[in-house]
Amino acid sequence: MKTNFKFLALFLSLGLFLQSCSSDDDNGSVVGLDAPEITDFEYGEGDDHSTEAYAYKGSDIHLEAEIYAEAVVSTITLSIHAEDATAADDEVDWDFEQIYTDEDYLVINPTFHEHVDVPSNIPAGEYHIELLVTDTEGNSTEVEGHIEILEVITLSDFSIDATAVRGSDFHAEFMINAVHGIHNISVDVHAHDLEVGAGEEEWDYEVELEDGYHGETEVEFHEHFDIPATAPAGEYHITFTVEDEEGNTEEYETHIDITE
Structure with missing residues (x-):
């Protein structure tokens, strides 16, 4: 009988110890959250919110994407740079990068929507677009594409x-x-x-x-x-x-x- 009682006490003590460990884990940082997902990434000529992948020098580019994030978004980084376009004597190279930390974006599941001005003195040609989303847990996801910049x-x-x-x-x-x-x-x-x-x-x-x-x-x-x-x-x-x-x-x- 004494042996059974000791076994039961040991079992209850082990249960309390495991419950205590589980509670400690629950009070710590959240782990195992998936990286953000970027869907419906579209871009094009800004005046009419075109989804065709071209824009004109001296106009602007419309960009939009839906972001699903299990953790709060911390930054959204957009970069645009030329692939093979060569600047003429009266032109300059265009290498665009901006980090967005607007309040509307620092949430769970934001919608990214921006217009980026295209300089009029850059070479026409194909440009590479990258959109990088990072959350507060350090997870990040990137999507990319190409857009043609045309002469007006x-x-x-x-x-x-x-x-x-x-x-x-x-x-x-x-x-x-x-x-x-x-x-x-x-x-x-x-x-x-x-x-x-x-x-x-x-x-x-x-x-x-x-x-x-x-x-x-x-x-x-x-x-x-x-x-x-x-x-x-x-x-x-x-x-x-x-x-x-x-x-x-x-x-x-x-x-x-x-x-x-």
């Missing part, structure tokens, strides 16, 4: 005379795509250091064209330009400049040989 004005399919006879004309045509609509198109024709002979006059031609182009977002430029019979023969420099309704410009330069 593009010129293509050029067909411009390389030579012309003075006293006749030269022909120029090309396609224009302007997201914000065309304001005007200027044409500048001039020569450098051509000798002006007897009966000749220096030819320096400039014109601004709006009729048939103003306000258009996609149009074919097609014009003929008269060459004075008195223009000195030689090489002339031609610059076509398209300006849109936002003040953005795009140029195309070429040369033409004027012959007698």
Whole structure:
């Protein structure tokens, strides 16, 4: 009988010890929480909250994602950088990174929604996007994607005379795509250091064209330009400049040989 009583006392003591250990664990830090989940990650042109993966220089990118987090979110980090785009002389490299700690995000299950301005002086091309979410337990999750940054004005399919006879004309045509609509198109024709002979006059031609182009977002430029019979023969420099309704410009330069 005494043996049974001792066994029962030992069993009860062990139970109390295990319960005490369990209680200590419950009062400590929470362990075993899963890392945050990021779903419905979308991004695109900001003006119309597009989900197509492109945006324009000088505009903005709309980004949105749903975040499921068992622990409170501590930071959301967004980074954007170029893949293979190379900056021209008048452009700069764009490497964007921002850590968001807004109160709306430092909760369980926040919705991420931001607009990021795209500089107008960066190279067009493909850019890499990364979204990193970290919670207060140190767990983190990252999603990534790619977005194409496009020019707001593009010129293509050029067909411009390389030579012309003075006293006749030269022909120029090309396609224009302007997201914000065309304001005007200027044409500048001039020569450098051509000798002006007897009966000749220096030819320096400039014109601004709006009729048939103003306000258009996609149009074919097609014009003929008269060459004075008195223009000195030689090489002339031609610059076509398209300006849109936002003040953005795009140029195309070429040369033409004027012959007698």
